[in-house]
Amino acid sequence: xxxxxxxxxxxxxxxxxxxxxxxxxxxxxxxxxxxxxxxxxxxxxxxxxxxxxxxxxxxxxxxxxxxxxxxxxxxxxxxxxxxxxxxxxxxxxxxxxxxxxxxxxxxxxxxxxxxxxxxxxxxxxxxxxxxxxxxxxxxxxxxxxxxxxxxxxxxxxxxxxxxxxxxxxxxxxxxxxxxxxxxxxxxxxxxxxxxxxxxxxxxxxxxxxxxxxxxxxxxxxxxxxxxxxxxxxxxxxxxxxxxxxxxxxxxxxxxxxxxxxxxxxxxxxxxxxxxxxxxxxxxxxxxxxxxxxxxxxxxxxxxxxxxxxxxxxx
Amino acid sequence: xxxxxxxxxxxxxxxxxxxxxxxxxxxxxxxxxxxxxxxxxxxxxxxxxxxxxxxxxxxxxxxxxxxxxxxxxxxxxxxxxxxxxxxxxxxxxxxxxxxxxxxxxxxxxxxxxxxxxxxxxxxxxxxxxxxxxxxxxxxxxxxxxxxxxxxxxxxxxxxxxxxxxxxxxxxxxxxxxxxxxxxxxxxxxxxxxxxxxxxxxxxxxxxxxxxxxxxxxxxxxxxxxxxxxxxxxxxxxxxxxxxxxxxxxxxxxxxxxxxxxxxxxxxxxxxxxxxxxxxxxxxxxxxxxxxxxxxxxxxxxxxxxxxxxxxxxxxxxxxxxxxxxxxxx
Amino acid sequence: xxxxxxxxxxxxxxxxxxxxxxxxxxxxxxxxxxxxxxxxxxxxxxxxxxxxxxxxxxxxxxxxxxxxxxxxxxxxxxxxxxxxxxxxxxxxxxxxxxxxxxxxxxxxxxxxxxxxxxxxxxxxxxxxxxxxxxxxxxxxxxxxxxxxxxxxxxxxxxxxxxxxxxxxxxxxxxxxxxxxxxxxxxxxxxxxxxxxxxxxxxxxxxxxxxxxxxxxxxxxxxxxxxxxxxxxxxxxxxxxxxxxxxxxxxxxxxxxxxxxxxxxxxxxxxxxxxxxxxxxxxxxxxxxxxxxxxxxxxxxxxxxxxxxxxxxxxxxxxxxxxxxxxxxxxx
Numbered sequence: 001x002x003x004x005x006x007x008x009x010x011x012x013x014x015x016x017x018x019x020x021x022x023x024x025x026x027x028x029x030x031x032x033x034x035x036x037x038x039x040x041x042x043x044x045x046x047x048x049x050x051x052x053x054x055x056x057x058x059x060x061x062x063x064x065x066x067x068x069x070x071x072x073x074x075x076x077x078x079x080x081x082x083x084x085x086x087x088x089x090x091x092x093x094x095x096x097x098x099x100x101x102x103x104x105x106x107x108x109x110x111x112x113x114x115x116x117x118x119x120x121x122x123x124x125x126x127x128x129x130x131x132x133x134x135x136x137x138x139x140x141x142x143x144x145x146x147x148x149x150x151x152x153x154x155x156x157x158x159x160x161x162x163x164x165x166x167x168x169x170x171x172x173x174x175x176x177x178x179x180x181x182x183x184x185x186x187x188x189x190x191x192x193x194x195x196x197x198x199x200x201x202x203x204x205x206x207x208x209x210x211x212x213x214x215x216x217x218x219x220x221x222x223x224x225x226x227x228x229x230x231x232x233x234x235x236x237x238x239x240x241x242x243x244x245x246x247x248x249x250x251x252x253x254x255x256x257x258x259x260x261x262x263x264x265x266x267x268x269x270x271x272x273x274x275x276x277x278x279x280x281x282x283x284x285x286x287x288x289x290x291x292x293x294x295x296x297x298x299x300x301x302x303x304x305x306x307x308x309x310x311x312x313x314x
Numbered sequence: 315x316x317x318x319x320x321x322x323x324x325x326x327x328x329x330x331x332x333x334x335x336x337x338x339x340x341x342x343x344x345x346x347x348x349x350x351x352x353x354x355x356x357x358x359x360x361x362x363x364x365x366x367x368x369x370x371x372x373x374x375x376x377x378x379x380x381x382x383x384x385x386x387x388x389x390x391x392x393x394x395x396x397x398x399x400x401x402x403x404x405x406x407x408x409x410x411x412x413x414x415x416x417x418x419x420x421x422x423x424x425x426x427x428x429x430x431x432x433x434x435x436x437x438x439x440x441x442x443x444x445x446x447x448x449x450x451x452x453x454x455x456x457x458x459x460x461x462x463x464x465x466x467x468x469x470x471x472x473x474x475x476x477x478x479x480x481x482x483x484x485x486x487x488x489x490x491x492x493x494x495x496x497x498x499x500x501x502x503x504x505x506x507x508x509x510x511x512x513x514x515x516x517x518x519x520x521x522x523x524x525x526x527x528x529x530x531x532x533x534x535x536x537x538x539x540x541x542x543x544x545x546x547x548x549x550x551x552x553x554x555x556x557x558x559x560x561x562x563x564x565x566x567x568x569x570x571x572x573x574x575x576x577x578x579x580x581x582x583x584x585x586x587x588x589x590x591x592x593x594x595x596x597x598x599x600x601x602x603x604x605x606x607x608x609x610x611x612x613x614x615x616x617x618x619x620x621x622x623x624x625x626x627x628x629x630x631x632x633x634x635x636x637x638x639x640x641x642x643x
Numbered sequence: 644x645x646x647x648x649x650x651x652x653x654x655x656x657x658x659x660x661x662x663x664x665x666x667x668x669x670x671x672x673x674x675x676x677x678x679x680x681x682x683x684x685x686x687x688x689x690x691x692x693x694x695x696x697x698x699x700x701x702x703x704x705x706x707x708x709x710x711x712x713x714x715x716x717x718x719x720x721x722x723x724x725x726x727x728x729x730x731x732x733x734x735x736x737x738x739x740x741x742x743x744x745x746x747x748x749x750x751x752x753x754x755x756x757x758x759x760x761x762x763x764x765x766x767x768x769x770x771x772x773x774x775x776x777x778x779x780x781x782x783x784x785x786x787x788x789x790x791x792x793x794x795x796x797x798x799x800x801x802x803x804x805x806x807x808x809x810x811x812x813x814x815x816x817x818x819x820x821x822x823x824x825x826x827x828x829x830x831x832x833x834x835x836x837x838x839x840x841x842x843x844x845x846x847x848x849x850x851x852x853x854x855x856x857x858x859x860x861x862x863x864x865x866x867x868x869x870x871x872x873x874x875x876x877x878x879x880x881x882x883x884x885x886x887x888x889x890x891x892x893x894x895x896x897x898x899x900x901x902x903x904x905x906x907x908x909x910x911x912x913x914x915x916x917x918x919x920x921x922x923x924x925x926x927x928x929x930x931x932x933x934x935x936x937x938x939x940x941x942x943x944x945x946x947x948x949x950x951x952x953x954x955x956x957x958x959x960x961x962x963x964x965x966x967x968x969x970x971x972x973x974x
Contacts, residue, residue: 154332157618158611159569162576166607169595170340246471250577253473254592269474273581276477276492277485287474295469302465453705532746538701539741540761540810541734550760551749558751630751630794 031307038303044296052113059106065261068101073279096281099271100261104282107263108289114264115293118179118248119241125183127237130190135221135229137191138198149195152188160185161247168256178257182247186240193236197229231308235301242297249290265290319623326619333611334400338382341604342375348600351409368395405605410597415605418590423609425496426579426586430571432502433509438564441514442557445521449556450548452526460518467515472574476508476581494582505582509574513567520563525556558629565621569614648817648850649675649698653712656690656697660706663922667693669874670712672948677817680844680851682861682882684897685871688918691854694871695820697722698852699739700729717817735765738811740840742823744803748795754781754806755791761813780809784839801832808840815847822854837863858901862886870894873918873929880954890956892934895969928959936960936968 033039051058063084071080074097082091082101095105137148155163164181171177201207202225210224251257252266260267265286272282349365350357357365366372368390370381385399386406394412398404403416411418441464448460483504484492494501528534529552537551538544572587579588587606594602656668668690675681683691696702697709700721714721716737721729741747748757758777762768768776778788784805795803804824811819821840825833841864844851855861861868861882868885870878870893878891889895896914916933919925928934931941941959949961960967 150328150332154329154336157329157333157615158336158607159573159614161573162569162607162610165576165591165595166337166340166604169603170344170600172345242469249471250473253471253577254580254595256595266471269471269477273477276481280481280485283474283477283481287471287478290471290474291466291469294471295465298465298469532741532743533749535701536741536747536807536810537749537760539699539734539739541730541732541764542760543730551752554751555749628751631796 028307032303035303035306037299038307041296041299041303044292045300048112048293048296049116051109052116055109055113058109059103061110064102064106064110064263066102068097071097071101072099073097073275073282074101076281095285096279098268098282099275099279102261104268104285107268108265108286110263111265111268111286111289112293114258114262115245115248115290118182119245119297122179122183122186122244122248123237123240125179126186126240127190127233129183130187131194131226131229131233133187134191134194134196135198135226138195139202139217139221139225145195148191152191155185155188160243161250164247164251165254165256168251173256173259175258178248178251181251182244185247186244189236189240190233193232194229197232198225201225201228235305235308238297238301238304242294242301245290245297246294315626318626322619322622326615329615330612333615334383334608335379337604337608337611338379341382341600342378344600346598346600347371348409351598368392370395400608405608406601408594408599408602410594410599410602415602416609418602419587419606419609422585422587422590423613425584426572426575426588428496429502429505429509429578429584429586430568430575432506433513433571433574434564434568436506437510437513437517437567440510441517442521442560444514445518445560446525446548446553446556448518448522449525449529460522464515464518464522467511468519470511471577472508472512473577473581475511476504476578479504479508480581492582494584496585501582505578505584508581509571509578512574513571516567516570517560517563521556521560524559525552528552528556531555554628558625561621561625561628565618568617572610572614646677647674648677648679648717649673650715651694651698651712652715654694654697654709654714655711656693656702656707656709658693658703658706659708665921666924667707667874667921668697669924671869671871671874671876672712673869673876673879675818675850675852677850678848680853680865680867682865682868683852683854683871684856684858684861684868686856686918688921689871690874690921691856691871692822693874695739695822695852695854698818698820699733699737700726701733701739731765734761734811734816735767735814736816737818737820738814738816740804740807740811740819740821740824743827744800744807745827747807748803750795753792753794754798758791758806758810758813761810765814767814776813777809780813781806783812783843784809801828801836804828804832804836805839808836808843812843812847812849816849818850818852819844820852820854823856824853825860826855826857833860840864858886858897870897874921875929875957876948876955877930877957878955880956884954890951890954890961890969891930891958892936892960892969893930896933896935930958936965938965940965 055061063082066083068082071078071082071093074080074093076094076096078093078096079090080093081088091103093103093105095103095108098104098107133148137145158166163185164178167181167184168177171180198221207220207224210220215223248257249264249266249269252264253270255267255270258264258267260271268286269283272279272286276283347362347366349362349369349371353361353365363372368388370378370386370388373381381399382405383400385402385404386395386397388395394407397406397414403420405415407413408415408418444460444464448457451457480492483490490504491498491501492504494505496502529548534547534551537547542550575586576588576591578584579586580592583589587610591603591606593599594606651671651673653670653672654668655670658665658667671690671694673681683694685691693702693707696707698714698716698721702708709722712722716732721732748754755774755777758780759770759773762773762776763770767773774791778791781788781791786802786805786809790798795806798806808824819840824840825836828836837860840851840853843849844864851864853861853864865882867880868882869876870885870891872893878885878889878894880890885894886898889898893914896912899912900914914933919929919932927942927944928937928946931937934941944959944964946957946959946962948955948957951961959965960969
C-alpha cells in the first residue's frame with residue numbers, strides 16, 4: 001500500500017531515484033499526518049484489522065457460534081456460566097449476549113474478520129478488473145472503448161446494492177456469491193476513473209517519449225501511465241472498501257449475505273431487529289461496529305484525497 | 315431543445331436493453347428450475363420436460379430473451395403460463411401468490427415513490443443550505459458541525475439508524491409508531507428521516523466541495539472586482555454554477571433512495587416495492603425479484619433522463635454543445 | 644490634470660499560512676497621477692499581482708493581509724476604509740482586468756448581463772439603461788451589440804478579454820489595473836487588445852497600472868515603469884530612460900534577456916539563478932545572489948531607495964557604497 005502511494009506522487013520520468021521516491025512519500029505522509037481525523041481513521045482501521053487477524057485469540061469460533069440458551073439476552077458486563085463442551089465455566093459477557101446467548105463482543109470481533117475479508121477481496125477484484133478495463137478503454141479508444149464504456153453505463157444504470165441483490169437472488173446466498181456480487185458492482189467506478197486519468201496522461205510528453213523509444217503498449221500502460229493514475233484510484237479504493245462493507249452488511253441484514261450462525265454484523269442486526277424493545281444492546285453494538293469502521297475508511301479516504309491532490313499542493 | 319430531449323431519449327434505449335439483458339441472464343443462469351418448483355415433489359422427468367415446454371424453458375437463450383421482452387404464448391391451455399413480455403409490463407406470475415408480478419409491483423410502487431419523494435425533498439432542503447454555509451464559512455464552527463454530521467450520516471447503515479430511531483422514538487418515547495404505512499403521515503416520519511440521512515450527507519458534502527471549487531474560480535474574483543457584495547457574489551455567481559454538479563448527484567441519489575427504500579421498508583414493515591423484493595427473496599420467488607429489479611432500474615434510468623434534461627436548462631454550455639453539434643452536421 | 648490620484652506608501656503585504664509567512668510585497672512606494680500610466684514589471688512571484696490585489700482589496704480573506712503602509716486613493720486610505728466603502732470604489736472608480744479571459748467570465752450568464760451588472764451595482768443606471776449601456780460598451784470594444792445575449796463560451800479568447808475590458812470600463816473608472824491582460828492571448832490578438840487599452844485610456848482619461856512580465860508590452864503603453872523584484876521596486880523611472888540606461892543590475896539583466904532586432908546580438912544573456920524563496924528573507928541585498936556586480940558589502944547591507952536624476956533605484960552602487968561597475972554612468 002505504501003509503495004503504491006509513493007509512486008502515485010511521483011512524476012514518472014524514468015529517472016525516479018530512491019531518494020526521490022522516499023521524499024515523495026515523506027511529503028505525502030507529512031500532509032496526511034496533518035489531518036488528525038484521517039490519522040484517527042487509520043488507527044481505527046488498523047485496530048479492526050488486528051482484531052480480524054487475531055480474532056481466535058480473544059474468542060474461539062466454536063464458542064461464539066454455539067448457543068447458550070440459558071444466557072440469552074444477558075446484559076453487558078454480566079457474569080454467567082457457559083457450557084464449553086465438557087464442563088461449565090464462568091464467563092464475562094462484556095457487551096452482553098444475543099438471543100441465543102452468544103457473546104456479542106466475540107461475534108463482533110469475528111464479524112470484523114468477515115467484513116475485512118469482504119472489503120479487501122471485493123475491492124481488490126474490482127480495482128484490478130476495473131482499472132485494467134479503464135486503462136484499455138482510455139489508451140486504445142475507438143470500438144474497444146465504446147464497448148467497455150457502454151457496458152459500464154449499463155452496470156451503473158442499476159443501483160449497486162440492488163444489482164448485488166439480484167445476483168445473489170439468482171445464484172443463491174453464499175459467501176462466494178456475495179463476494180462476486182459486490183465485486184462486480186464495484187467495478188464501474190474504477191473503469192471510469194482509470195479511463196479519465198489515462199486520457200489526461202496519455203498525451204503527455206513522457207508517454208510520447210516512451211512510445212518514440214519503441215516501448216510496447218503493455219509496457220507503456222503498466223510502467224508509465226498506471227503509476228500516474230494511482231492517486232484517484234487509491235482514494236476510490238479506500239472509499240470503495242467502506243461501500244463494500246456497507247453493502248455486505250445490508251445484504252446480510254436482508255438475509256442474502258452471510259448466513260447465521262456465522263457471525264456477521266448485518267445478520268447480527270437482522271436477529272436484533274425482533275428484540276429492539278427487549279434487548280437494545282443486541283442492536284446497539286454491532287451497529288456501532290459498522291459505523292466506526294465505515295467512518296474510519298471515509299476519514300482515511302478524505303485524508304488521502306487531500307494529501308494526494310496536487311491541486312492543493314503549496 | 316426538443317431535439318436534445320429526443321436524442322437523450324434515444325440514448326436511453328441501449329442502456330435499457332443492456333439492463334434487461336443482464337437481469338434476464340441472471341434468471342437464466344439461476345440454478346433453480348422453475349418447472350420443478352411448480353410441479354409436486356414426485357413429478358417424473360417426463361412431467362418436468364413437458365412443463366418446461368409449456369413454460370417456454372426448452373427454447374434457446376436468445377429466444378427466451380425475446381420472450382422476456384415481447385411476450386410468450388404458452389402451448390398450454392392454462393393461460394397463466396403465457397405473458398405479454400416486459401414491454402407490456404407483464405412478466406408472468408409469482409411462484410408464490412400466482413398473481414401477475416407487475417400487478418403487485420404497480421400496486422406497491424406508489425408507496426415507495428411517496429416515501430422516496432418525501433426523503434428527497436427533506437434531503438435537498440437540508441443538504442444544500444448546509445453545504446453552502448459550510449463552504450462559505452470554511453473552517454468555522456458551523457463548517458465543522460456540517461462536516462462531522464455529514465460524515466456520520468455517510469457512515470451510518472440506514473437499516474441500523476432506522477432501528478435506533480424505533481428504539482428511541484417508538485419504544486422509549488412512544489412518539490412515533492414503529493410500523494409505517496402510507497395512509498398515516500405520522501408513521502412516515504421515522505422512515506423518511508432514515509431514508510433521507512444518507513442522501514443528505516452525500517449531497518451536503520457534494521454541495522460543499524462544489525461550492526468551494528467554484529468560489530476559487532476566476533469569474534468569482536471578477537464578480538468581486540465589480541464591487542458586488544459577498545452575499546450577491548454567492549447567490550448570483552457561485553450558487554448556480556455550484557449546483558450544476560449537485561443536480562447530477564441528486565439524480566444519482568435517486569438510485570440510492572430506491573436501494574435505501576428496500577432496507578428502510580424492511581425495518582418499518584412498510585408496504586412498498588422494497589418489502590416485495592425482500593419477501594420474494596425469502597421465498598425464492600425469482601420472477602418477482604427480477605421484475606422488481608428491472609422495474610427499479612427502469613425508474614432509475616428515467617429519473618436520470620429527467621435530470622439530464624433539467625441540466626441542459628440550467629447550463630447553457632450543454633445546450634450550445636448540442637447546437638454546435640447539429641450545426642456542424 | 645497633474646493631480647495625484649494614487650499614492651502607495653511603504654505597502655507591505657503578507658500571506659500567512661499555517662506553516663509559513665510569505666513576504667509577497669515588502670514596503671513598496673508608488674505614485675500615479677490622473678491620466679498617468681505605470682508599468683509593473685518583474686518575474687512571476689515578484690509581487691506584482693499581490694500589489695494589485697492590495698489596491699483592489701481582493702486579497703484572499705483567510706491568508707492575505709496588508710501588514711503595513713498605506714494606499715491613498717483620492718485622499719482616502721484604502722487600507723483603512725471599511726469593506727462597504729471599498730465596495731463602492733471597486734469596479735466603479737478602480738477596475739481590474741485579469742490575466743486569463745477564458746475563465747474570468749461567468750459561464751452561465753450572458754455577456755450583456757455581466758456588463759450591465761456592474762452598472763446596476765454602482766447605481767449609475769436603471770436596469771433598462773444598464774442593458775442599453777452594456778450594448779454601447781460592447782460596441783466600444785469592437786463587438787456588435789447584438790452579441791450581448793450570447794454566453795462567454797461563444798466568444799474567442801480575444802473577444803472575451805474585450806468583454807472584460809468593457810466590464811472594467813463601464814463605470815468610467817479613475818484607475819484601471821490590467822494584470823497581464825494579454826499574456827493568455829495569441830500574439831496577433833495581443834497587439835489589438837493592447838492598442839485598445841491604450842486608446843480607451845486616452846479617450847476616457849483613465850490612469851493605468853499595467854502589470855506584465857514582458858517589458859515589450861509595457862513599452863507599448865506606459866509612460867513610467869517600476870521594476871519589481873522579490874516584493875520590492877528596485878528601479879522606477881520614465882520608461883524611455885529606464886530602457887535606454889538601466890540603473891539597477893536586475894533591470895539590465897531583464898533588458899539583456901529580451902531579443903532585439905536592432906541590436907544585432909546573436910546571444911541573449913539570461914539572468915542566472917532564481918528568485919529567493921519569499922518566505923525566507925535573507926539579510927543584505929535580495930538580488931545579491933544573482934547579481935554580477937555583487938561585493939561582500941552587499942551580503943550584509945540592505946540597499947535603500949536612492950533618487951537620482953528623477954529616477955529611483957535600490958542598489959548600493961548608487962548609494963556610493965560600492966563602486967558602480969555598470970556600463971552606463973549616470974553621474
